[in-house]
Amino acid sequence: MSDCHGCSVATLPPPPAIPTRRHIVAIVGPPNSGKSTLFNRLTGLRQKVANFPGVTVEHRMGKVKVDGGREVFAVDLPGVYSLEPRTEDERVTHDVLLGQMKDLPKPDAVLLILDSTNLARHLVLAAPVLSLGLPTLVILNMADDLSRRGGGVDVAELSMQLGSPVALVSASRGEGFDKVFQFLAGTTQAAPRTAPMMQLPVIQDIPKCRAWAANVGSKGKYQAPAPPHWTRRLDAVFLHPVAGPLVFGIVVIAVFQSIFFWAKPAMDLLQETITAVGAWVGSLIPNPTLHSLVVDGVFNGVGSVVVFLPQILILFLFIGILEDSGYLARAALIMDRTMSRFGLQGKSFIPLLSAYACAVPAIMATRTIENKRDRIATILIAPFMTCSARLPVYTLLIAAFIPDRRLLGVFLSAGTAVMLGLYAIGFLAAIFTAKLLKSTVLKSSRSSFMLEMPPYRWPTFRSLGLRLVDRSKVFLRRAGTVILAVAIIIWVLANLPVHNGQPPEIGQSIVGMIGHVVEPAIKPLGFNWKIGIGLITSLAAREVIVGTLGTIYGIEDPSAKSAGLQHALQQDLTLGGAVALMVFFAFAMQCMSTIAVVRRETGGWRWPIIQFAYMTGMAYVCAFLVNQAITALF
Template identity: 60%
Template sequence: MSDCCGTETIEIRAEPRVPGKIRTVALVGPPNSGKSTLFNRLTGLRQKVANYPGVTVEQHVGKLAGIGRSDLILIDLPGIYSLDSYSEDARVAVDVLHGQMPGTPAPDAVLLVLDSLHLRRQLMLAAPVLSLGLPTLVLLNMSDLMEARGGEVDTLALAQELGVPVAKISASRGTGLDAITHFLNRKAEPVAAVSTRIELPVMGNARSYRQWATGISTRTKYKAPLSSEWTQRLDRLLLHRIAGPLIFLAVVFAVFQVVFTIGQPLSDGFGAILNRAGDLIGLLIGHNWVESLLIDGVWRGVASVLVFLPQILLLFLFIGVLEDSGYLARAALIADRMMRSIGLNGKAFIPLLSAYACAVPAIMATRTIENKRDRFATILVTPFMTCSARLPIYMLMIAAFIPNKPVIGDLLGLRALVMVSLYLLGFLAALGTARLLKSSILKASSAPFILELPQYRMPTLRSLGLRLYDRGRVFTKQAGTVILCVMIGLWFLSHVPFHSTLPESVIGRVGQWIEPVIRPLGFNWKIGIGLLTSVVAREVIVGTLGTLYGADPATQSLGLQAALRHDLTLGGAMALVVFFAFAMQCTSTLAIVRRETNSWKWPALQFTYMGILAYLAALATNQIILHFIH
């Protein structure tokens, strides 16, 4: 029943529960409320990630082992501001909470996480969640920061207003979590049926939500915390229209300079260990076809990719620090001005930014963009962003052909400058393509960009460690599965027919057949084979080249970098990295585009467009460098 003030009175009834009946708990909260941090703390590493059936929204599920309740399952729902949105995230959350998601059990209880630093706005999500009538515990996260900055709220009054228990916690510090244990244990005990009458806003009415949240905030004496003096000073500088973008570019240059300065020696040392291990294994096996298969075919191919693991982890360490500190959200706000100039929604920046890790989850992240044309445009340009799979080929070619000379004293080296230029090249290609799409086949009106800036905070070692573990696991798994299979296949094709030379083998003849097409780019037939195998995954080309050059007697005694310098010119080497900056060399990305767009038309258009652009750009790069050298 609703009244003239835009509220309705509902009765929340707690039915008698059978001991142990609770089996599944849903974790709900807005983005940046610390929900994922809490999920990781409650489950530890006992979690799995998959997709909900029929949609691309990720499903995070784990056991509540972190609070001693391994018998309970915790489902981490997508970060949402409302259950009434048309986004795919909100639809999934609604289906799960109503028990209508196939393959996912209906939750028996809800943990609602709200950021206490922005409680007045975040309370708007409480209304639709409470209207479900499920046993709910409201968790005011980051309460330690709120109180330290002069904020306050009467939790007892808030619990009476909402009709459910409320607890202050800090997910990052792990404090206050005993309230969760108490709540779940109490809900598992038989209790008499009690009812609480509370007033909720009219469902689906955003204005009614705001009025309701504001009223509760006032009656519970909520006092928003003051932004620290340092936060205000930093935002005045980092969000400045001129200084902000310049600082962001300086940060990017600094990150890559450190990655090469520190990461290159680490990769060299790791590579020496891998090569030494391969030599020792070869001595134990003896000189025969088994040794050739395992060492020349498998070990050297996989090791040539794994050698870049230290640099990739170092890069993601810096990205994690920037993200967890709250700086990347400021970068998104700065980039929104540029995004609007090309017609993209400001929300597109987050998927494009996450594509620096991998295009697959980045394309999934476009589900938060409600306008279909904006979403498709973002999907089509996301693979231009330089993902981690491109780093091995970039680092290999830069280390082999670019001298480590200083450009600006010790602050910036030539290698870091080239690497940043490649990142910038991909970003500019994405912007240019987006402009082309939005002015032609994907025209759409602009939508508002809403972003709540998180507080600046110190990244935790636990969060950074979990991030690096996850990225390292994904990278080594790729090397241990896809690349391993490709390397074994390459070894056989490079030795058939047996007792023939590498150019006379099956793979050699295939390479020579396609060589006339790629010769203008400065590539030889071995590079051509690498281009073919890298369609599976970009980083496969490094393993392919390691296997082919290791199997060739003319270059077997040389390291991979020396072998490449033996066969390629500077123009060909730079043309290769430019080719990979543009080309769509990833079947996983094509598959996810097909599923997101529900059509093969878009991935086919994407693959063709990026391939033609890559070929023309590589051709121009090789010819320009040859012109200046000669």
């Protein structure tokens, strides 16, 4: 907010210029007001995630079809309580609304979305947004909740008071959207705005804004609904001193258990399909060299990674359900004391939890932490959390080396236990590092923790579905680009140099030679040269090692199907080496995207280099100790 907005009552803006380019509508609202649900409802699959240049805040853009086949671009902005640019989130929202964002023209209109069940407080944000003078539709969301809980509002009266059209909708059910589309259709023509009946308050003064909001609310005959009884009832269980942590533990175990058991049938089916398609495509190619490239290189390499799509989707589905239902905030609350013991604040918990899916969005999510030192500490430990890219590596090695035995009846199998153990050591490494950092270079006084507990809500199929589609796209794009390229390069290098028109034995190929060069360094960890190649290629992304090993073992023994990769590893690796490899993957920072995002977030190469060296060193030492211990014991 510029100073003049802060010190004077906002004046009426000039009417917006007649737009000639694409029409942009910004979606603004406080956290938990249902912005994303509204955005998904409006754009459906016609959306993409993007980054503003120079800042790390992710935003989503999508096309909305309005009357007569015209299109409007909707921009989903970060959730804010005010427009005072203090955190990076707020700065982005502020800059976009004022047209100060590079590469994005000033929006033609604003959709201000507020939670109608908490209108008096949410209307506080209306003051600064309306004072911008852009055509604004005030959307009161959760209309179904409001009426069910006995609340109500006079839309016409409120609209008069605010001087802007008001729509009462339920974004999750898609009710009341006529008015939204009508408004959006109107933004393609210049629409004059009427003056608000209530003079807008001085917007930096929160008590005054709140009083203004209460006044507007009461003039708009706003009836606050009864408290959310179901939320209270659920909290009586989820935040119960005994039942709460118990439920938390069960949720965590259930998630990991289902990653294995639910995903298995889908993975088997996918595996069979890929093998069948590979064989069929192979049968069409008479040239033996080309045949080997397609079947051994592409299908074994890329296929062995694509198989893990169901597992990753199930993980994202669970994280989506936990986040959309509101349980994640309770989990953060339960975990706060544990986090604070290691010098972190509760707010670090949510980025760290999403790091279980992927470290890149997690590191971006740290921007909500105001304290710079806390933020860097969280960024540095986030890659220790077991991201979904480690899953293929763990699953492959567990399936090959850990006997399928039940430990606690049907509830826990040996494989799940090892998997949980790997998640645990990642977490322990993270908190150990946090403690180390916070008691040395990143020392700071304890910072505050404030977290709003949203009411529990049913996650919508639409939002969950869109998340999964999004994630599948990211995963398959990577499989189609990075992993495909690595698979082809590995195949080529494994078939060179050519002697008398014949490809060399794999140990004599360029890949073999590189592998043998690095082998002495990794031998103490129990790895052979093929794993060494896998480690090198996995610097691009962790799951690439599975593709690489698929290619290498596929060339070595063309009769082996991808399921044969487990077999080949059992022949080629000791138990010590296999466990050491899992431990290595638990700690090492093998991910170019993460390194890039850390560099961008911390503003230099210093932290990513320290982080890479620290994590790789830790991975090497721990893998060495594990291999030596297991070899000595068995």
